[in-house]
Amino acid sequence: xxxxxxxxxxxxxxxxxxxxxxxxxxxxxxxxxxxxxxxxxxxxxxxxxxxxxxxxxxxxxxxxxxxxxxxxxxxxxxxxxxxxxxxxxxxxxxxxxxxxxxxxxxxxxxxxxx
Amino acid sequence: xxxxxxxxxxxxxxxxxxxxxxxxxxxxxxxxxxxxxxxxxxxxxxxxxxxxxxxxxxxxxxxxxxxxxxxxxxxxxxxxxxxxxxxxxxxxxxxxxxxxxxxxxxxxxxxxxxxx
Numbered sequence: 698x699x700x701x702x703x704x705x706x707x708x709x710x711x712x713x714x715x716x717x718x719x720x721x722x723x724x725x726x727x728x729x730x731x732x733x734x735x736x737x738x739x740x741x742x743x744x745x746x747x748x749x750x751x752x753x754x755x756x757x758x759x760x761x762x763x764x765x766x767x768x769x770x771x772x773x774x775x776x777x778x779x780x781x782x783x784x785x786x787x788x789x790x791x792x793x794x795x796x797x798x799x800x801x802x803x804x805x806x807x808x809x810x811x
Numbered sequence: 812x813x814x815x816x817x818x819x820x821x822x823x824x825x826x827x828x829x830x831x832x833x834x835x836x837x838x839x840x841x842x843x844x845x846x847x848x849x850x851x852x853x854x855x856x857x858x859x860x861x862x863x864x865x866x867x868x869x870x871x872x873x874x875x876x877x878x879x880x881x882x883x884x885x886x887x888x889x890x891x892x893x894x895x896x897x898x899x900x901x902x903x904x905x906x907x908x909x910x911x912x913x914x915x916x917x918x919x920x921x922x923x924x925x926x927x
Contacts, residue, residue, distance in 0.1 A: 706851070731915075740813060740901055740918035741854075787854065798867065798908075799916065801854040 699724045701788050703802035710778045711810050718773040718805045720788030730771040731789040731799060732762055741787060747771060758782070778809045814838040817902050817919035825927050829890040832922045834902030836883055842908045843885040844916065845877060848899040860885060861908040892926045899923050 700723045710716045722728055729748055733741040745756025752764045762773045773786060785806050789799040815836045824830050836843065845857040859867035860879040874896075876888040885902055903916040 701853070733916075733918075738920070740815070740817075740920045741903075741916070742813065742918070743915050746915065798856055798859065803851055803853050 699790050699792060699800040701790050701800055701802035703786075703788055703805045705805050706803070707806050707808070709808045709810060712780055713777050716775050716778040716782070716807065716809070718786050718788075718807060720771045720773065720802060721769050722771060722788070722790040723769065724790055724792045726792040728771075729791050730762075730764060732756065732760070732771075732773050733787045733789060733801075735785040735787065735804070737784070744773070744786075778807075780809045780811050783807055783809045813917045813919065815902055815904055815917050815919035817900075817922050819922060820920065821923045821925075823925045823927065824889065824892065826892060826894070828892075829888070831889065832887040832900055832902075832924075834885040834887075834919055836885075836902075836904040836917070838904060838917060840904035840906050840917070841882050842905045843879060843882070844903040844905075845885065845887055846901040846903060846918075848901055848921070854901070858887075859908060866908060889924070892924075894926050897924055897926045 702721045731746045732744040734744050735741045744760050745754050747754045747764045755761045760775050762771055764771050785804045787804050788802045791799050818833045842861045844859050847855040856869050857871045858877045863879050874891050878886040899921040901921045902919040905916050
């Protein structure tokens, strides 16, 4: 069965510093991995995805994520955090043979401190 | 604006009330989903519709009743709910349910439900 773990409920980072939001996954076959962001009082917005190919995936708003098969991880990163990046971030996974049923993590709240 | 609109944004209801949540997508998608978002829990997939046909029901109690009259509209009918059903209910859509290589879901802003 597919599952996603986001080990940190909360991540705080100073504005201008690099940020990392962690995600590990479990899936039977090859994974399709996603990051979504949720701003206050809003629905989830797609940030980026890994399907195949280059392990470093670039997405919206300057975010990127690195797929690491040996560590079954897909951490979200940004070189320089902005206050406006403060939001709830969700990692999601499905296997390549599955229907479009994404399994989401519990979310990590990112707070960027001015 | 994601192209997925949910109404109402906020709903307070008693345990004996009957109400409905509405979702409309303007993206020409064929698949629509209901998710439940509770604090500190993973998003729970409730129902999936593909071309108006229900393809998945994740053991959701019968007090939640979905309806999909066409590919653009999705409803969630609510009756005799419990306080633990209080949550943010998110509607999403995608081109199809088996979107190999993409899987991108477009979410509405959610309906915040409080059951007293």
